[in-house]
Amino acid sequence: xxxSLLLLALAAAISAGAVPENLTVSGTVIYSQAWNLFFLKTxxxxxxxxxxxxxxxxxxxxxxxxxxxxxxxxxxxxxxSATYEKLGTSSPLPDAISITPAALRRLLTPGGPDDxxxxxxxxxxxxxxxRVREWGFSxxxxxxxxxxxVASMQGRFPAAMQEKLELLPRVEVEGILKFIDVEVPPxxxxxxxxxxxxxxxxxxxxxxxxxxxxxxxxxRKLISLTPYVLLLVxxxxxxxxxxAHRAKDRLQxxxxxxxxxxxxxxxxxxxxxxxxxLYLDSLLPDDGSPAPRELKAxxxxxxxxxxxxxxxRETIWNLxxxxxxxxxxxxxxxxxxxKLNAPxxxxxxxxxxxxxEALPERLFSDLLYIIQEAVTNAIKHGRATxxxxxxxxxxxxxxxxxxxLNNGTPFDPNRALGPEAGHYGLSGMRERARRNxxxxxxxxxxxxxxxxxxxxx
Numbered sequence: 001x002x003x004s005l006l007l008l009a010l011a012a013a014i015s016a017g018a019v020p021e022n023l024t025v026s027g028t029v030i031y032s033q034a035w036n037l038f039f040l041k042t043x044x045x046x047x048x049x050x051x052x053x054x055x056x057x058x059x060x061x062x063x064x065x066x067x068x069x070x071x072x073x074x075x076x077x078x079x080x081s082a083t084y085e086k087l088g089t090s091s092p093l094p095d096a097i098s099i100t101p102a103a104l105r106r107l108l109t110p111g112g113p114d115d116x117x118x119x120x121x122x123x124x125x126x127x128x129x130x131r132v133r134e135w136g137f138s139x140x141x142x143x144x145x146x147x148x149x150v151a152s153m154q155g156r157f158p159a160a161m162q163e164k165l166e167l168l169p170r171v172e173v174e175g176i177l178k179f180i181d182v183e184v185p186p187x188x189x190x191x192x193x194x195x196x197x198x199x200x201x202x203x204x205x206x207x208x209x210x211x212x213x214x215x216x217x218x219x220r221k222l223i224s225l226t227p228y229v230l231l232l233v234x235x236x237x238x239x240x241x242x243x244a245h246r247a248k249d250r251l252q253x254x255x256x257x258x259x260x261x262x263x264x265x266x267x268x269x270x271x272x273x274x275x276x277x278l279y280l281d282s283l284l285p286d287d288g289s290p291a292p293r294e295l296k297a298x299x300x301x302x303x304x305x306x307x308x309x310x311x312x313r314e315t316i317w318n319l320x321x322x323x324x325x326x327x328x329x330x331x332x333x334x335x336x337x338x339k340l341n342a343p344x345x346x347x348x349x350x351x352x353x354x355x356x357e358a359l360p361e362r363l364f365s366d367l368l369y370i371i372q373e374a375v376t377n378a379i380k381h382g383r384a385t386x387x388x389x390x391x392x393x394x395x396x397x398x399x400x401x402x403x404x405l406n407n408g409t410p411f412d413p414n415r416a417l418g419p420e421a422g423h424y425g426l427s428g429m430r431e432r433a434r435r436n437x438x439x440x441x442x443x444x445x446x447x448x449x450x451x452x453x454x455x456x457x
Contacts (some may be wrong), residue, residue: 001058022069023067023079026042027040027042027063028041028062028064029064030093030118031176032062036359037050037281039176041118047118051082052081061093062089062090063086063090064085064086064087066079066082068080089200099123104230121194122173123172125143125145125149125170125171125175126170127171128142136154136155138152149192151194153195161199168406169205169207170204173202173203175194175196175197175201176194179393219396234313259409328355330355332364337350340387346376346379346384346385348386350388351391353391354391354400356457366433366435366436369428369432374429374451376425378406378449383409384449386406390402398456399456400457401455403453407447407448408449410445410446411442411444413442438453439456
């Protein structure tokens with residue numbers, strides 16, 4: 001009781017303005033900060049100690065003797081400009097106390113029967129913000145039954161743990177409880193602080209919301225990696241293509257390389273995109289109902305992946321054009337239509353007649369490119385949902401005519417953006433038509449757009 005009476009007397013003297021020169025107490029360290037602060041557990045209470053010996057080489061459980069200037073803050077006795085002497089190591093400290101929101105203020109009432117200032121406590125709360133301070137502290141702001149508590153730790157959490165905390169999960173925390181500020185305006189809650197000693201003092205409590213956020217994070221990572229994977233694949237394939245061009249059998253090497261490129265795109269990128277879409281589909285309602293607001297990002301990402309997968313498939317088909325040029329034109333065009341049909345999105349039909357049984361390889365390859373580009377423009381830029389591909393013989397010369405009709409937005413090729421704006425579709429169509437003697441023309445009305453190709457043999 002002697003120590004208790006001494007502390008009470010000192011507190012009374014401080015309140016009366018008679019400040020003692022110094023105070024010497026002994027106790028056990030219950031928390032040590034890597035700068036110059038620690039909590040000391042004495043026989044009667046817990047004291048906050050600020051040393052002048054620099055970084056304290058202390059750990060929880062060390063017995064020390066402290067001498068310093070007493071001060072009183074927020075109704076608590078503290079020791080400043082202290083020196084300390086380590087006496088040894090005591091037995092392990094008591095286990096943490098589980099607390100509830102209703103008991104929080106009572107636990108920090110000076111002199112109260114439930115006073116646990118500086119005690120190690122444990123509770124579960126919702127993280128509302130995570131931040132890393134410039135001065136080297138990591139902080140997790142918590143909502144605990146309507147009360148605001150800032151859990152702070154010197155240093156950084158491991159990267160994996162920090163990533164999870166940034167998703168603002170529910171957490172179980174354990175640390176030293178104290179006030180930051182109790183002098184707050186009426187109607188507002190005081191601000192509490194929980195001093196953490198290590199990352200092990202924070203445990204994630206996974207729930208449905210946290211798992212959903214983790215899935216969305218993984219999906220975003222996968223989507224963010226797609227351009228880099230594409231870049232690496234294209235870079236690698238470009239190097240292979242360049243080397244193939246220098247080979248003795250140049251034409252065959254290029255054809256083989258295009259086949260390998262198509263296979264690589266199919267077996268790598270397209271499969272990754274398909275996996276990512278399945279991943280996102282698992283997050284969204286499977287009954288066709290609209291996605292909730294928090295999953296709109298997943299729904300948008302899913303739609304982006306669907307579009308990317310469609311474009312990859314078009315690229316694969318274009319890379320394999322050389323394999324199609326030895327087939328009958330009618331069969332190839334029917335295959336193209338089958339590839340483009342997407343029920344519920346795009347419907348493509350054909351009226352094909354009087355087509356030749358075969359075409360020169362270069363002419364056929366360029367013709368397929370022009371048709372593919374015309375269809376792509378109609379769907380992507382004209383938002384067409386219905387297309388018709390027709391063919392017939394020319395009246396005045398040997399050859400045939402192809403027409404691609406669509407119900408998309410009217411199109412004026414003379415006002416379309418060209419290479420100067422980074423658009424090469426129309427210029428590529430005209431160039432291929434010119435070198436093969438194909439006459440190409442466009443016609444648009446308020447309801448239909450037509451691209452006509454006259455192929456002279």
